[in-house]
Amino acid sequence: MPKVSEEHRAAMRGRIQQAALACVAEKGLSNVSMGDIIAEAGLSAGAVYVYYRSKEELIVDAGRRVFEERMEALEGLSGHDSVPPPAEAVVSLMSGLMQMDFFPGVAVQVWGEAVRNDKLGAVARDILTQIRGNIESYLEAWLRASRPADDAAPQARRLAPAVMGLIQGYAVQTALGEEGSGPAYLESARALLAGL
Numbered sequence: 001m002p003k004v005s006e007e008h009r010a011a012m013r014g015r016i017q018q019a020a021l022a023c024v025a026e027k028g029l030s031n032v033s034m035g036d037i038i039a040e041a042g043l044s045a046g047a048v049y050v051y052y053r054s055k056e057e058l059i060v061d062a063g064r065r066v067f068e069e070r071m072e073a074l075e076g077l078s079g080h081d082s083v084p085p086p087a088e089a090v091v092s093l094m095s096g097l098m099q100m101d102f103f104p105g106v107a108v109q110v111w112g113e114a115v116r117n118d119k120l121g122a123v124a125r126d127i128l129t130q131i132r133g134n135i136e137s138y139l140e141a142w143l144r145a146s147r148p149a150d151d152a153a154p155q156a157r158r159l160a161p162a163v164m165g166l167i168q169g170y171a172v173q174t175a176l177g178e179e180g181s182g183p184a185y186l187e188s189a190r191a192l193l194a195g196l
Contacts, residue, residue, distance in 0.1 A: 013051050016041050017062035020055075021102045029059070029109040060123045063110045075134055083142040087193040090163055091186050094170045098182060104171040111168075128164070135160040159196070166192070 019041035023032045034055050038048050052058040084092075097103050114124035139156035143149040166189050174182045 009051070012043075012047070013061065014065075016043070016048055016051055016058065017065055018101075020058050020062050021106055024059070024106050024109060025102045029106075029113055034058075056117065056119060059110060059113070060120055063107075063120075064123060064127060075137075083138070083145045085142065085146065085193070086139070086163065086196050087190045089138065089142070090166065090193055091190045094167055094186060094189065097167075097171065098174070104175040107171050108175040131167075132160050132164055135163050139163065163193075 016037065020032070020037045023036045023040050027036065032055065034045075034048070037055065037058065038045050041048060052061070083089075110120070111124060114121040136153075136156045139159050140152045143152035143155055149155065170182070170185050170189065173185050177185075
């Protein structure tokens with residue numbers, strides 16, 4: 001039997017995750033079955049179950065992938081020679097979220113499920129801890145670059161939860177708000193962050 005490369009396994013996981021996200025976007029998380037995901041992926045049940053034993057495991061992995069993609073963008077912000085101000089960087093990060101497939105509806109559904117599902121909740125808390133850490137790192141780098149700040153690290157820790165809340169609020173308001181609420185939210189966030 002030929003060996004399957006890691007690239008092939010990653011591509012198959014990506015295909016299955018994309019199918020799961022498409023199904024959740026169309027039917028809602030609670031209404032999607034593994035059968036729906038298998039059909040959407042165009043694979044056999046056996047091929048899908050090689051990678052994922054359950055819908056929960058698959059949704060956890062897909063959710064992690066979505067957030068990791070945005071974390072790469074956030075990590076890059078603090079690595080620049082000139083660190084952009086929060087009004088620019090955070091608003092850019094939020095705008096980038098809207099360019100992702102299935103955002104914000106699927107993200108909000110997964111967060112809702114994480115409240116009652118211990119396994120998904122543990123993963124969500126881990127991801128949120130990583131996000132907060134990356135926001136803190138960015139804010140600390142910006143504070144150090146923009147003003148004399150001996151207390152940049154404590155200030156960044158203090159501000160990070162609110163900045164994270166702005167991002168989460170953007171997801172919720174664009175998922176549940178009326179059409180066009182996204183640009184108004186971004187402008188509001190930009191004005192608020194300009195005061196930092």
